[in-house]
Amino acid sequence: MNFEEKKRKNRRKRGQISPEDISSYVDLPTEGLVEMLQGTDPQKRTIAAVILGDLGDERGILPLCSALTTEKSLYSRIAISEALSKIGEPSVAYLIELLGEIGKNQETMLPDHYFKKKSFPLVRDMAGRTMVQIGKPATPYLIDFLESSDEFKVQQALDVVGAIAAKTGDRRALNPLLTHLERETRDCRGSDGVTLWKIIRAFSGFKKSEKAVDPLLEILERDYPPPIIWETLRTLGQIRIATPQVRERVGSFINNEQPEVRVAAENAWKLLGFAP
Known part of the structure; x- marks a missing residue:
């Protein structure tokens, strides 16, 4: 296995998928997608999140929010966040309750250095x-x-x-x-x-x-x-x-x-x- 193949394998372990991976699951009901979202396979969790976001089904908000608090795989976490953003305003009340609850990346003290970029700083939470x-x-x-x-x-x-x-x-x-x-x-x-x-x-x-x-x-x-x-x-x-x-x-x-x-x-x- 060459270097690029190893990189692809590692990305897939972290939940990366291709568009072709989704096609077999698009007809699953919301309940089935939620079950996938709660499973052990990071790629299937990503697939479930993508489809739930595309559906815009508000029944997916609570399971997606719960998954956002525990997800460790990078691509799955990104997909969950994007799914909630696609569902939009109905997600906001639940997301506000999660402010400061996910991870330890939030600032807790004044910075040591001036932020030199012109763009607004990336929100850490x-x-x-x-x-x-x-x-x-x-x-x-x-x-x-x-x-x-x-x-x-x-x-x-x-x-x-x-x-x-x-x-x-x-x-x-x-x-x-x-x-x-x-x-x-x-x-x-x-x-x-x-x-x-x-x-x-x-x-x-x-x-x-x-x-x-x-x-x-x-x-x-x-x-x-x-x-x-x-x-x-x-x-x-x-x-x-x-x-x-x-x-x-x-x-x-x-x-x-x-x-x-x-x-x-x-x-x-x-x-x-x-x-x-």
Whole structure:
């Protein structure tokens, strides 16, 4: 067996399928597909997820959500997520309950490094990532969920809100985010700063949002940890509203002693179109 054959075999062990693999199962009833989804063969789990998604049968939501929490095979997990996103809005209420529950990939502390890419950061939470694919229909549910008392879950919802705004241009969450920001800075909730950092990052998905500029400038006037400052600078660059006030505050950080803050200020300066 050569190297490429080994790679194909390994991918199939992880649940990868071809279109031809599906044809024998398309006439199975939903109950049979759910049974396949719960089986031991990762390829059959992928096949079941693909067909359930194509059917759009809401009876598949709970079994798919359950499978999403336990699936270890990469291609099967992707297929399950895509199936739920295809079913769409009916999946959202169930996915919100899974925020913060799948895996350990979510951020739990402020970052050590500035995020240099121009795109909105990939949502780490698997349930959240699935809702990003659902897009605008998920936004009203997420807005309501921002009032939850479970801060860790709310942090994941903030990522999703920002990612959906960046992807679709949906601005309905802007005012709720502003309210959340005002409350977070006033009450000092989340003393580790992660919630505030995620709110700031979420605003980066709202291009040309004038309402967000002044509250972000106020953050730059305060004595926050460097990750809060560099995320605020990055978000101002992403929003791309170049006012004299923005120019003054961003420019004041270009020679900052903290290197990540300095890089963030330089990148924001360029994105805002200010002359060198």
